[in-house]
Amino acid sequence: MALFIMIIRKMVQNKWLVASMFFGILMTVALVGTMPIYSEAILSRMLVKDLQTFQEDRNLYPGTHWSSIGFYNESPEKRLKVLSELDDFMANEASPSFGIPVKELVTERRSKSFVFVPAVGVEDQNKSKPSATLRSFTDFNDHIVLEDGRLPSDTPVDGVYEALVTSKALGNFKTVLDTVFEIQDERVQGTILIKPVGIIAKKDDDDPFFRNAALTDLNSAFVVSEKLFNQEVILGNKIPVAFSGWYFVLDYNKMELRNVYDFLGTDEKIRSAVLKRIVIYQTEFVVPALDTISKYFERAKQLGKLMWSLNVPVLIMLGFYMFMVSNLIISRQRNEIAILRSRGAARWQVISSFAIEGLILCGLAFVLGPLLGMMLTKVLGASNGFLEFIQRTSMTVRMNSDAYLFGSIAAGVSFIMMLIPVILATRVTIVGHKQQLARSMKMPFWHKAFLDVLALAISIYGLYTFEKRLKDLQALGLNSDDLNIDPLQFIMPALFIVGSGLLLLRLYPYVLRLIYWIGRKFWPPSLYATLIQVGRSSSQYQFLMIFLIMTIAVGVFSAGAARTLNANTEDRIRYANGADFIIESRWPNDEPPPLPPGSPGGFGGGSAPETASSVTKVIHYLEPSFDPYTSLPGVEHAAKVFVKKNANFSAANDGGTATLIGIDTNDFGNTTWFPEDLLDYHINDYLNLMAPDSRAVLISKTLADQKGLKQGDSINIGWTGIATQPFVVFGIIDYFPTFNPNPAVGSVNTANAKAAASAPMLIVGHLSRIQFQLGLEPYQVWLKMKEGASTAELYDGISNGKFNVTSIVNTKEMLGKAKNDPFLLALNGVLTLGFIISILVSFVGFLLYWILSLKGRTLQNGIMRAIGLSLRQLIGMLALEQLLTSGVAIMIGVLVGNITSILFVPNFQIAFNPSSLVPPFKVIFEAMDFTRLYTIVFIMLLLGLGILSYMLSRIRVHQALKLGED
Template identity: 75%
Template sequence: MALFVMIIRKMVQNKWLVSSMFFGILMTVALVSTMPIYSEAILSRMLVKDLETFQTDKNTYPGTHFSSIGFYNESPDKRTKILNDIDNFMHTKAASDFGIPVKELVTERRTKSFLFVPAVGVEDPKKSKPSATLRAFTDLDAHIKLDDGRMPAKEPVNGVYEVLVTDQALSNFKTVLGTEFVVQDDKVAGTIKIKPVGIVTKKQDDDPYFRSAGLADWNSAFIMDDGMFDREITKGNKIPLAVSGWYFVLDYSKMNIRNVDGFINTDKEIRAFVKQRIVVFQTEFQAPALDTITSYFDRAKQLNKLMWSLNVPVLIMLGFYMFMVSNLIIDRQKNEIAVLRSRGAARWQIVASFAIEGVLLCGIALLAGPFIGLGLTKVLGSSNGFLEFVQRTSMPVRVNSDAYLYGAIAAVVSFIMMLIPALLATRVSIVGRKQQMARSQKMPFWHKAFLDVLALAVSIYGLYTFRNRLKDIQKLGLNANDLNIDPLQFVMPALFVVGAGLLILRLYPYVLKLIYWIGRKWWPPSLYSTLIQVGRSNSQYQFLMVFLIMTIAIGVFSAGAARTLNTNTEDRIRYSNGADFVMESNWPNDKPPPSPFGAPPGADAPAAPKVIHYLEPSFDPYTKLPGVDHAAKVFVKEQANFSVGSNGGSATLIGIDTDDFGNTTWFPDKLLSHPFNEYLNLIAPDSRAVLISKTLAEQKGVKVGDSINVGWQDVPGQPFIVFGILDYFPTFNPNPPPGSINTADSEKSSAPMLIVGHLSRIQFQLALEPYQVWLKMKPGAPTSELYQGIEDSKLNIVSVVNTREKLTKAKNDPFLLALNGILTLGFIISIVISFVGFLLYWILSLKGRTLQNGIMRAIGLSLRQLIGMLALEQLLTSGVAIGIGVLVGNVASILYVPNFQMAFNPSSLVPPFKVIFEAIDFIRLYTTVVVMLLLGLGILSYMLSRIRVHQALKLGED
């Protein structure tokens, strides 16, 4: 107990140092805790988004699970037992094991098909008897509405079963409501009478209660009350039961990564339970979302790797910080430790006191860290770029068990980092401590061990490996999964930053000596004193300078990486689409109509003409749609034939109006050797002029001025003249498709080719066929108004490509969200940590030099000169560190950011991947750093102004 009290008192005496250490541990635990919290939150949100997309694209509600069994000639008792077992299992165990709310559990029953005839009237023996099935659904009344008639009775009425039908079923049966039928079938014993009394349809068209979008499977069925069906058919066996099914409607919006295992395991349990009881009979299982859900396990693994890799630089920073603060704490207690060792205290006793202190700090950090990580996760979700935030729907975040597990690992590592300086300090006796103080100038450990050279060597080797891998992918046309980012891509730049920074710091003392030697005869006393102070105490500044170098360099690299990936993703989408909106409409034509549904296979169908004639609709309504800035007609023919002399082939033919196209399309600057509009101006005066792709020119030996004949199937070729050759054109990808290249020799022969000509000449001399309409929107114009305008104009649109929607979807990809969020969060944490370390170091440094500063004031230096000396000292340490950080960060960006093109398919990446730096990113970065330094300098200047000369001199006398 006495030892514990002593430790608490010691912590109180060093409260600022201990608080700084606790802050570092807390940030480490919080940062590591964000990984599982963010991974779960973002993948859960994206899972729901993907399921919503699945529902839109497939017109199928994804949160469903259907299983069914078929019967043959089982005894009623056996069939009843099987149904009771499965019913109980579905309603009790399966319904709760899915882990998400069950909106509906529909039990379906269907009899075998039977023949029936009207109960009244003479039967025509030549006329075939209609067939039908009896069906029943639980809770059906809440989901249907009567179009005609009334609801059936729940009991037989005078021995007649009243049923519901669809309007189409009445038509198929060629009858009307109220007609009574008698079942006449060998499968049915006794007399069974059925009377349709009501026509029903869905209450809501998109009600997931119904397994199919329509009621087509009801068009040959009579729908009976489920209670009566159970009594009369299932148990009474009046008509043999054919199929029983169980249909779960689940609230998939509540699905997340936590309950994905529950969904998959419950699906397996249902299949196993049903098959175990129905060994030789027919079974059917449907879970539309199962493939989508299963794929998320792989995405979760990739995202976890990415998050760890992104956080490596910040974790290294936090390790440096804790080691530095631990050193500062131990430095203040080294005399005490040396005295204790000289008086007989064992090393383990001294280390134990620090260990208890570490356990207290790490334990509190572990309790609070995951909850701080919860708040940091929300910052990740709102990041839209480096140091850029937007309002997004909040993610479903929670502190999970993995957050505490990750936090515990971080706390243990922090604990070890705290003990290392203490272990080193306990090796020294009082004599050794005095010797160390006399030899204060010593080389840091990382310079002795050449860690800078080692880190640089590893990072350069990693760069070489990545470059070779990238060349192989581009050369062989290999596939790369979307955003399949290799974790080492983030580790290698961090190693380069550390290695390069430490290497420059190794050389920095010689630069100081050179500056001192050059002006030793002219330097004023304040500068002379500062150079002596920094030069002789260079090793004391190493940790601080490494800190700042890593913060700035990683910040510069993070800004470049985030901006590059974001911009290249946006450019790729804009280029592949060509404009903000791309629309295709249905043109009137003389194509014969398709054969009617249900027509016999041998029915004669009108022969299609070789050339289909189209009638061009008016283009003017497109230019008047709300928010449209420019519109252009763009004709695209994928398999156009061309010939140049004896050479020929197929290429994509694009027809444009040059002026409209240039004003509408999106094309990146500096992608071609000349501005893009100059190429359009080149062909504008001559309707015969065409532009061709470089791939066509190289593969077929075509040059400017050559004549080229262009046409397509059933359309004779016409002559055009090549006016220009270009590498890229909106929507055109000149790279061979992934997987199409096996050897270097086949690369040129498999590259796509392009011909761009005037739409007017193509329509006049070749054929008039439907073209696309490209739209450029005014800045900020809402998409909803455009869609409403299309509806109001009654344009017959058959497809719309919305570039804005694709850009939004790309920005919401979990990997890009993680990239932007973690780089931003990591930099913010680094800045905060560096600021705390910066202040802590300088405050302790000033306190340790109180006597020296007092003497400076006593011999005549003014406060302004003293502050100037402090500012110069910071310039030679912190300022130089920031300069080195900027230099190293830019070099790291130039070298390593290009490796991120492996995030895409490098073999088909258009426009080519390029490293992008935006001034706004660096303005944010440097503003943050300058504010930190100015604030720190202001605090230190205030402390200097509070020094009293007589107190400092009195302290020196004591």
């Protein structure tokens, strides 16, 4: 107990150092804790977004689970037993175990098909008899409305089964309501009468209760009440049961990472329970969300890889921070430790006292860190870009066991980082300690061991291998998962930052000596003293400088990575579309209507006569007026763009197929979006080159390389049914709007040595010549909108103009979806958090170091005042010392961060599909990001200098000199 009280007193005595150490540990545990919390939150949002997209694209509610069984010739007893057991299983075991709310559990029953005839009247033997099934649904009446008639009774009325039908079924049965029919089937026991009493329709068009949204499966069915079906068909066995299904309607908006495994596990349990009771070929399972969930796991894997890769530099920086603070704590107590060792204290006793202190701090951080991580996660959920926050729907953030698991690991590593300086200090006796004080000029360990050179060599080698693999991915049209990427590759940026910083610090003392030597004869005393102080004590500044280099470089790297990934995502969408809007419409033509099924040449029929099938009919189109497109609201420019896939070409005794694009050069140049630095010259220069000659075409470099073409060569172009015509190659280009020169994913056989030969090819020509000499076919209309133009007004103009539009591609809408994509939100959130933590920790570490340094030099500063230096000169010396240490470290950090971004940010494209990244991935820096960074750093330095100046002003000369005497 006495030892514990002594440790608490020591912690109180060094409260600022201990608080700073606790801050570092807490931030480390919180940051590591945010990863599983944020991953779960963002992945849950990602899954829900994917399911919503599925519903929008396919018009199918994804939160359903359908399982069914069919009966063949089982006995009534077995049918009853199977249905009873499965009903109980679905309601009491499966329903509660999905992990998300169950909106509906619909039990659907169907009888075997039967023939029915009017119960009253003369039967016409030659007349075809309609067939139908008897069906029932759980809670059916709550989801339908009556268009005519009334609801049926739950029990037979005078021996007649009352039923509901759709209007289409009533027409198929060629009858009216309240007509009584008799079922004619040898399998039916006795006489069964049935009467339709009501016509139904869906209450809500988007009600997921109905598996078949159009109710077409009820167009040959009588729907009776569930109670009547169970009593008369299942228990009474008056009509054989043919089918039973269980349909779960789930609230998929509540699906999260933690319950997606419950969903999959319940699906497996349902399949197992059904297959255990019935043969396989009589079962059916339909779960629309399974495909989305399987893709979701792939995206989750990519996101996890990306989050760790982005956080590794920040974690290494936090490790440096804790080591620096721990070293500062030990340096203040090194004399005390040496005395204890010299007076007989064992090493384990000294280490144990510090270990208890570390356990207290790490234990508190372990408890509070994940809670702080939850708060940070909520902040991240509002990120709309790098250091951009908006009001948006809050993410569902929950604490999970992984947060404490990861937090415990982080706390354990922090504990080890704290003990390393203690272990090193306990090896030294009082004599060795005094010797070390007299040898403060010794070279740091990392310079002796050349750790800077080693870290740089490893990072550069990792960069080389990574870039080589990326080139393979793009050249071979592979997915990022097709090549094994070492996770250690993501540590390379941090290693490069550390190695570069240490290497520059190795050279820095020589720069100081050069500065000192240049002005040694005319430096003022204050500058002279500062250069002597920094030059002779450079090793004591090493930790601070490498720490500042790490934090600033990580901040610059985070800014560069975020801006690059955001900008490249937007550029990729703009390039793939080519303009703000792409409109396709249907042109009047003489294409014959499709042949009906069963006719010669039609679907399901025989082949057409040989003479008819051997000739391909050329379809003639009538071009609609183009002027109305240019007059649409908000349109600045419009262009005609004809795109023909698989056009034929021949040149130099060789040929092939390529994409042919026909344009009007002037309109196209004014309308399209294209990066300025993607080609050797501006794209408008290439358009101007081909503009004077209608025969001129531009070809892709892939076509020129594969077919050996060059400028001035002739090339013949046409397509199926159209004779080729001569054109002349005026230019060769690497890229063109919408054109991806990389092989399509999965299109290349890696065993083929000539894999590059499968790269796509492009030909760009004049639309007027293509229409005149080749053929007139529908083209796309590309629109460039005015700044701030309303999309709604454009759509209204298209609707009012009665354009026969078949499709519209809205680039602005796609950009909005991309910005709200959970994957990009996660990326911006992680990088923003890393940047904020880097700057915050940098400020705390900077301030802590200089306060302790100033306190340690109280005697020296007092003597300076005593010999005549004014407070202003002392502050000037301090400012100069900060400039030569912290200022230089910050400048090195900015330089190293920029170089690291240029070299390593492109590697993050591995989280996407490198083969589809066109235009090529490039590093982008935004002036605003650097303005934010420099502003924060300037405020940090200014605030730190202000605090230190205040401390200097409080120094009393007599107290400092009295301290020296003591």
